[in-house]
Amino acid sequence: MSLRIVVCVKYVPDATGDRRFADDLTLDREDVDGLLSELDEYAVEQALQIADEADDAEITVVTVGPEDAKDALRKALSMGADKAVHVEDDDLHGTDVMGTSLVLAKAVEKTGYDLVICGMASTDGVMGVLPALLAERLGVPQVTLLSEVSVNGGVVTGRRDGDTATEQLQASLPAVVSVTDQSGEARYPSFKGIMAAKKKP
Numbered sequence: 001m002s003l004r005i006v007v008c009v010k011y012v013p014d015a016t017g018d019r020r021f022a023d024d025l026t027l028d029r030e031d032v033d034g035l036l037s038e039l040d041e042y043a044v045e046q047a048l049q050i051a052d053e054a055d056d057a058e059i060t061v062v063t064v065g066p067e068d069a070k071d072a073l074r075k076a077l078s079m080g081a082d083k084a085v086h087v088e089d090d091d092l093h094g095t096d097v098m099g100t101s102l103v104l105a106k107a108v109e110k111t112g113y114d115l116v117i118c119g120m121a122s123t124d125g126v127m128g129v130l131p132a133l134l135a136e137r138l139g140v141p142q143v144t145l146l147s148e149v150s151v152n153g154g155v156v157t158g159r160r161d162g163d164t165a166t167e168q169l170q171a172s173l174p175a176v177v178s179v180t181d182q183s184g185e186a187r188y189p190s191f192k193g194i195m196a197a198k199k200k201p
Helices: 038-053 067-079 097-111 131-137 191-197
Strands: 005-009 012-015 035-037 057-064 083-089 114-121 143-145 148-152 157-162 164-171 173-181
Touching: 005 038, 005 097, 012 067, 012 114, 035 038, 035 067, 038 057, 038 067, 038 114, 057 067, 057 097, 057 131, 083 097, 097 131, 114 131, 131 143, 131 173, 143 157, 143 164, 157 173, 164 173, 173 191
Parallel strands: 005 057, 005 114, 057 083, 114 173, 143 173
Antiparallel strands: 012 035, 148 157, 157 164
16 A cells, blocks of 8 residues: 655745735735745655655645745655645635644645655744644644654654754654754755656646
């Protein structure tokens, strides 16, 4: 049976660009370039590594965001993910993390999953609470802030490096995990990957 991995990603404003509020007091994204959150690239990388070790695995990347958020999905697909789901609705404009977690949970449930992987935080909000909220809404265990992840026999195992100690943690699938920027360098999309991404669903 195929291991179904879902990676939640976010389209964020480029941190090097100028930021300002729009008239509705949300972030004005009109004049700022966006990209796949760098911390989510580590989540995609971990999914790819787990899939490489599995006999059969499928990686779906999911995002909630405006039309331009498809660029974040395209980057993840070019890295090697198999397919993408984009939830786009004008009514979601300005939604906070509570609302986003609810919408993501519904999208993840509809997609089908065994393992959900998130970055430790988004580079624009840096709250780091979405993985826990998502796990609660899905009713599954969470194992967060991991620097190493593996899946074997229906169990996800991870290493969490703290300031004074290292923990080995595990949970039965289905589960939600988040990975840190210490989990390994994310791969660059190859030209072949970029071209293949254009044909992926």
